[in-house]
Amino acid sequence: MKEAIQVHYLEIVTSDVERICASYSQTLGVSFGNPIAELGGARTAVLTSGGTLGVREPMHDAELPTTRPYYLVEDIEKSVIEAERSGAEIAVPPMVIPGRGKCAIVMFGVVQSGFWQI
Structure with a gap:
């Protein structure tokens, strides 16, 4: 890590x-x-x-309306699985943003966070 x-x-x-x-x-x-x-x-x-x-x-x-940070990660699929195991709801599973990498959104109640892999 x-x-x-x-x-x-x-x-x-x-x-x-x-x-x-x-x-x-x-x-x-x-x-x-x-x-x-x-x-x-x-x-x-x-x-x-x-x-x-x-x-x-x-x-x-x-x-x-929200403010959502997307944290840079090396392995987005692994990060999403780990977040789900720790209690997060997967709002948006890993998806490709053409020319920009992959992103995903997880939620801990009303707190939203994202992951980004380039």
């Missing part, structure tokens, strides 16, 4: 994408790009850690 945790992708799901992006641009000094289809239409900014911040609207009526 790795000693350090790296957030590869930090996702903010909100119904007010433009306001969040404008606020973060002003207060944090970051620039957001145009929406990226394979990231659910998220507008993204590069983090100094090398990761990415993505802000997008909910993709369906049942998706609630």
